[in-house]
Amino acid sequence: MRYGFGVDVGGTTVKLAYFAEDGTLLDKWELPTRTAEGGRAILPDIAASVEAYLQRRSIPRRQIMGIGIGVPGPVRSDGTVNRCINLGWGVFNIEKELSRLTGFPVKAGNDATLAALGECWKGGGQGYDTMVFATLGTGVGGGIVIGGKVLYGTHGAGGEIGHMVINRKERQACGCGNRGCVEQYCSATGIVRLAKEYLENCDTPSLLRNVENLTCKAVFDAAAAGDSPAKEILEQVYAYLGEFLANICNVIDPEAVVLGGGVSKAGIPLLEGVQRHFQKHVFHAVAPVHFALATLGNDAGTYGAFKLIKE
Amino acid sequence: MRYGFGVDVGGTTVKLAYFAEDGTLLDKWELPTRTAEGGRAILPDIAASVEAYLQRRSIPRRQIMGIGIGVPGPVRSDGTVNRCINLGWGVFNIEKELSRLTGFPVKAGNDATLAALGECWKGGGQGYDTMVFATLGTGVGGGIVIGGKVLYGTHGAGGEIGHMVINRKERQACGCGNRGCVEQYCSATGIVRLAKEYLENCDTPSLLRNVENLTCKAVFDAAAAGDSPAKEILEQVYAYLGEFLANICNVIDPEAVVLGGGVSKAGIPLLEGVQRHFQKHVFHAVAPVHFALATLGNDAGTYGAFKLIKE
Numbered sequence: 001m002r003y004g005f006g007v008d009v010g011g012t013t014v015k016l017a018y019f020a021e022d023g024t025l026l027d028k029w030e031l032p033t034r035t036a037e038g039g040r041a042i043l044p045d046i047a048a049s050v051e052a053y054l055q056r057r058s059i060p061r062r063q064i065m066g067i068g069i070g071v072p073g074p075v076r077s078d079g080t081v082n083r084c085i086n087l088g089w090g091v092f093n094i095e096k097e098l099s100r101l102t103g104f105p106v107k108a109g110n111d112a113t114l115a116a117l118g119e120c121w122k123g124g125g126q127g128y129d130t131m132v133f134a135t136l137g138t139g140v141g142g143g144i145v146i147g148g149k150v151l152y153g154t155h156g157a158g159g160e161i162g163h164m165v166i167n168r169k170e171r172q173a174c175g176c177g178n179r180g181c182v183e184q185y186c187s188a189t190g191i192v193r194l195a196k197e198y199l200e201n202c203d204t205p206s207l208l209r210n211v212e213n214l215t216c217k218a219v220f221d222a223a224a225a226g227d228s229p230a231k232e233i234l235e236q237v238y239a240y241l242g243e244f245l246a247n248i249c250n251v252i253d254p255e256a257v258v259l260g261g262g263v264s265k266a267g268i269p270l271l272e273g274v275q276r277h278f279q280k281h282v283f284h285a286v287a288p289v290h291f292a293l294a295t296l297g298n299d300a301g302t303y304g305a306f307k308l309i310k311e
Numbered sequence: 312m313r314y315g316f317g318v319d320v321g322g323t324t325v326k327l328a329y330f331a332e333d334g335t336l337l338d339k340w341e342l343p344t345r346t347a348e349g350g351r352a353i354l355p356d357i358a359a360s361v362e363a364y365l366q367r368r369s370i371p372r373r374q375i376m377g378i379g380i381g382v383p384g385p386v387r388s389d390g391t392v393n394r395c396i397n398l399g400w401g402v403f404n405i406e407k408e409l410s411r412l413t414g415f416p417v418k419a420g421n422d423a424t425l426a427a428l429g430e431c432w433k434g435g436g437q438g439y440d441t442m443v444f445a446t447l448g449t450g451v452g453g454g455i456v457i458g459g460k461v462l463y464g465t466h467g468a469g470g471e472i473g474h475m476v477i478n479r480k481e482r483q484a485c486g487c488g489n490r491g492c493v494e495q496y497c498s499a500t501g502i503v504r505l506a507k508e509y510l511e512n513c514d515t516p517s518l519l520r521n522v523e524n525l526t527c528k529a530v531f532d533a534a535a536a537g538d539s540p541a542k543e544i545l546e547q548v549y550a551y552l553g554e555f556l557a558n559i560c561n562v563i564d565p566e567a568v569v570l571g572g573g574v575s576k577a578g579i580p581l582l583e584g585v586q587r588h589f590q591k592h593v594f595h596a597v598a599p600v601h602f603a604l605a606t607l608g609n610d611a612g613t614y615g616a617f618k619l620i621k622e
Contacts, residue, residue: 146457153564155564157564158562165558243476283474
């Protein structure tokens, strides 16, 4: 049996995990992400942590297949990172650099794309070969797996589905600078924004009017308790999500759609609501798509990162 | 040098072409598509035509690499045709069937997808590895090439981009049964429909009011002649196309977008108009996409079909 590491670099913490070749997660831990000075300490910190782990556990280096790493930005299939704004990184080949620091083979990818690969391998998309993964969190991200392989895209931005346009009449700008992106409506932040707009524009009584700091969870909870305005707000979100996912599926024709991220904790009501609208818009030949919830939570990225080095 | 055939089955004619291994088109001809009795004569007609061609030209069978064939319906990567309504075909493995009839290896794909592969290999997308192809004709079709390979999709409907939703408020139904599909606005038929609606809803003088049977070409001609209503109609079409193509590119992150089909004869004004709106909507990392016009015309499908058997 051989082993390897999966690493998921976030803006505040780096997640590391030690895997057996068959994908069993044996151990996991975190490091703070040191973004000072253009994030120059991040890769040396990871290398030192891997080295310390091997020494502490007396693991011989020849048992290690390599390190897979996911980063919050575009990564091309040759390992070139194309700017990670959160980390202070510019353009460089992360595979070569981390390999130089550790002596192990390294494969890299975008974090959301690798979470997709992880979910496809061991999570909600297990058993499916071609999968669309959407993470509905603070923002909306995603990744596409086709025939078991990650879609990197020409500029490392394959599966950047959160910035597809869903409402060309939007007046507010998205974080990306465009207007009307999916992220503005279907992220946790977007759902709260829609809820606030809804409540401001009517007088209908609602449980949500008593909530001090309105959260996405509060909207789902109120809807579950039968609150009509909350239900209408979510119906709007489901309509956006259904149309958005139908459009992606009409391009990719996947076996499965997997929903992850904080918003997906809403579970079955979310899946059912989205599928209802999805079926209105999807092309008939593409319609028999399986919908599932992500199951790996915050570990999806390290699973996917490790899967990369197995290929 | 070896040789092979590319076949493109349409609703009224079957196009056949004889290629050298390097992709030189040596000869081409057509047969009528006999759709009677569930289209049972179509494959035997093709087999007989191939056989007659080889005999007439005294070409030894061992020089033939095989036959590639494109059909107007979903085709899975294993060669299963999943209903071709225009041809009367149900579900069967076309690769096995045509191979049995001819004795040659056969590879099959969807016609628009194979036109994409053809344009990527020898046409407007030459030199690009990952390409989105949109055919703007009577309908809107398309195909996706990723890393030089066709995206078949799970149900043989990869790249069915003409039925992406672009206007969820549409009241009229699309041919596919849904509402608000791209095809309803950006096909030749759709452009004429938009033009008629525009002219009915205003009194602005326009060259188009004198045209008896309004065509898509008439709208482009009037716009080129400076007709304001025609220009506004096309601006609407460019806005739809720009948004639609940006959404596809945000999923795929291709090197190039190639536009084909009758509408693409409008040429540079179309390319410029579309790109102007595309840049408003596309995610910044994906933005450096090359736009090009298709160059192979009606031969794109046979080029792509032949390319399939080279793989």
